[in-house]
Amino acid sequence: QVRLVESGGGLVQAGDSLRLSCAASGRSVSNFAMGWFRRAPGKEREFVAAISWNGGTTYYADSVKDRFTISRDNARNTVYLQMNSLKPEDTAVYYCAARWNLVKVTALEYNYWGQGTQVTVSS
Numbered sequence: 001q002v003r004l005v006e007s008g009g010g011l012v013q014a015g016d017s018l019r020l021s022c023a024a025s026g027r028s029v030s031n032f033a034m035g036w037f038r039r040a041p042g043k044e045r046e047f048v049a050a051i052s053w054n055g056g057t058t059y060y061a062d063s064v065k066d067r068f069t070i071s072r073d074n075a076r077n078t079v080y081l082q083m084n085s086l087k088p089e090d091t092a093v094y095y096c097a098a099r100w101n102l103v104k105v106t107a108l109e110y111n112y113w114g115q116g117t118q119v120t121v122s123s
Contacts, residue, residue: 002098005023
């Protein structure tokens with residue numbers, strides 16, 4: 001069983017940066033693909049970014065490309081999401097997710113989920 005705990009969310013102003021962390025426990029996630037998803041108020045959950053087990057492959061939603069960077073530290077069993085140039089439309093609850101083996105961009109492909117961390121960007 002994999003337990004995921006997100007942290008690093010908060011209230012920031014437009015243009016600011018935040019770094020989210022997702023700490024895994026229960027077992028090593030070094031062979032797991034990891035993803036970040038978000039759900040804005042009144043909207044469906046959407047894909048943000050994903051990374052392969054070794055960090056060699058990454059995917060980003062068009063809306064965050066060139067602003068967000070996903071990375072991982074398998075020695076620490078942790079995945080990160082560096083968010084720069086934040087916009088009010090980035091306001092959402094951000095969720096970390098894990099799936100065995102191949103990296104995917106669809107939420108249904110992920111088996112393990114964290115509880116989420118709130119990110120609020122004021123204009």
